[in-house]
Each structure stands twice: as structure tokens, then as C-alpha cells.
């Protein structure tokens with residue numbers, strides 16, 4: 001199954017296709033793995049050593065800093081009135097250029113039913129940028145709601161461990177259904193309905209122009225996620241994830257899985273916001289010795305950080321040898 005097709009299937013909420021023995025040289029792969037055996041005790045020792053390592057949160061820390069700096073740029077620019085970056089994340093002007101996040105540009109186009117010329121150059125610039133940067137990288141490296149929801153997720157996990165929170169899981173196809181619903185709403189009402197409830201835009205505007213009543217909606221979302229359904233907005237509703245996921249399908253920046261060194265204990269799947277993309281790490285699911293993780297991956301780096309055997313790493317297609 002090609003990366004392109006598998007990524008589209010994942011974005012639509014379909015289950016990853018399991019390889020059949022005829023499809024893949026499973027025996028060859030496992031024969032390769034047997035060359036570097038690692039016992040359970042040895043794996044625990046590797047995990048313990050990794051947990052103490054200074055690199056344990058390398059990518060997470062880089063990502064948090066990037067996300068905070070990007071969002072602060074808008075705030076500082078507004079407060080100091082330097083007009084370097086004007087507007088908010090969803091629609092802005094950078095050094096005079098009109099820019100819009102790709103999902104907002106799509107919603108505006110559907111609502112106005114024509115291509116807004118002012119936005120065209122900026123949107124194409126943003127498109128090229130996100131193709132290079134990985135598509136859903138927007139979610140984990142820029143979106144302010146992602147960061148708040150990530151912190152709320154830690155609280156959810158803490159509560160769930162004690163039996164004080166549950167995780168209701170919905171079918172992942174509901175996100176694709178919401179995508180169509182929001183697109184139709186823009187088309188039929190002539191109004192960008194999604195933008196009014198998008199926590200990404202609400203938080204970005206609140207940071208820049210000050211808090212408003214819309215923050216109560218964010219609070220309600222977070223309470224729902226903490227007590228009832230882990231990362232519900234990002235997993236099951238937000239159309240921004242699908243828009244940037246589609247961009248990620250053609251992006252050369254990916255997370256790559258190397259099954260040779262993997263021991264399939266699944267630490268990566270426990271921490272990932274979109275664990276279905278890591279099904280390939282389940283024993284017997286890999287299609288080859290290395291597999292690129294599908295475009296629904298947000299390139300957050302949490303799995304890269306947590307993997308005790310360095311079986312997951314960033315890759316930039318075409319530049320592997322140079323990196």
C-alpha cells in the first residue's frame with residue numbers, strides 16, 4: 001500500500017490495512033530482527049536508561065518553545081504596534097503580505113464562492129511552507145489549542161489512572177463527516193461558521209486582543225476532554241487537522257519507523273494523539289524494514305522522544321544522506 005493511499009485512508013478514519021504474508025517478506029524481516037535480539041530484562045534496562053537521559057523531552061521542548069514564540073510574535077507585534085505581524089493565526093499580514101491558515105482560506109473561499117485575490121499569493125506561500133514543514137506540523141508546532149489540550153491531556157491521564165476520568169472513543173470517520181458539514185455550512189450560509197467555534201482562532205485572538213466570552217467554549221471543551229474523552233476536539237472534530245493532513249501527504253518531512261530495532265512494547269502508541277498512525281509498530285504490521293508514518297501524524301516528536309530503541313526518527317525525503 002503506497003504512502004499516499006494509506007495516508008488518505010487514515011485521514012478519512014479508515015482502519016490501516018494489515019499486510020498479508022503474500023504482500024510482505026515477513027520472514028526476511030523477522031530474520032533480520034533476530035540478528036539483534038534484546039531480552040525483556042535488557043529492554044527494561046534500555047527503557048530505564050532512556051527515561052533518565054537528557055534527550056528524553058528534546059523534541060517536545062523544542063516544539064513548545066517554537067509554538068510559544070510563534071504565538072508571542074503576534075502578541076508583541078500588536079502590543080508594540082510594529083506592524084511586522086498583524087492579525088491572528090487564522091488570518092494575518094506578515095510584512096504587508098496577506099496570509100491565511102489553509103483551512104481558513106478554504107472556508108473563506110467556500111463562503112464567498114470565489115477566490116479572494118488578496119489571499120491567493122499568501123495562501124500559496126503558506127501552502128508551500130507547510131508542504132516543506134510537514135502539513136500537520138501546524139497542529140503540534142503552531143496551534144495554541146494543541147498546547148493547552150496537551151497539558152489538559154496530562155491531567156486526563158492522571159485522573160484516568162485513578163478511575164476519575166474515562167476515555168469515550170468515537171469512530172474516527174466522524175472527523176471527516178464534520179469536515180464536510182463545516183464546508184457545507186460555509187457554502188450554504190456564506191459565513192465561516194467553523195471560524196467562530198474554532199479554538200485555534202479563539203485562543204489566538206484572545207492572546208492578542210485580550211480574553212472574551214468565547215473562552216468559556218474553550219473551557220467547556222477542555223473539561224470534556226479531561227473528564228470524558230481524551231483529545232476529543234483534535235481527534236474527532238477539527239477540520240484543520242484534515243486540511244493540513246492532506247498537505248502532509250505530499251510533504252517530504254515525515255517520521256520514519258525502523259522495525260529492525262523495535263521491540264513492539266508500544267510506548268509510542270500510548271503517548272501519541274493519533275495512535276492509529278503507529279499501528280505499524282505492532283508486531284507483524286510493518287510492510288518493510290522502514291516505514292514512513294502516515295500524514296495524519298502531527299510530527300510532534302513525542303514518539304521520537306519516548307522510543308527507548310530509537311526506532312522512530314524524523315526524516316526529510318531526498319535529504320536522508322545529507323542529514
Ligand code: SF4
Pocket residue numbers: 261262263264265266267268269281306307308309310311312
Ligand atoms: S517504535 Fe514504539 S513499540 Fe517500537 S520500540 Fe519504539 S516505542 Fe517501542
Ligand code: SF4
Pocket residue numbers: 255271272273274275277278293296297298299300301302303304
Ligand atoms: S506518530 Fe509520533 S510524531 Fe506523529 S503524532 Fe504520533 S507521537 Fe507525534
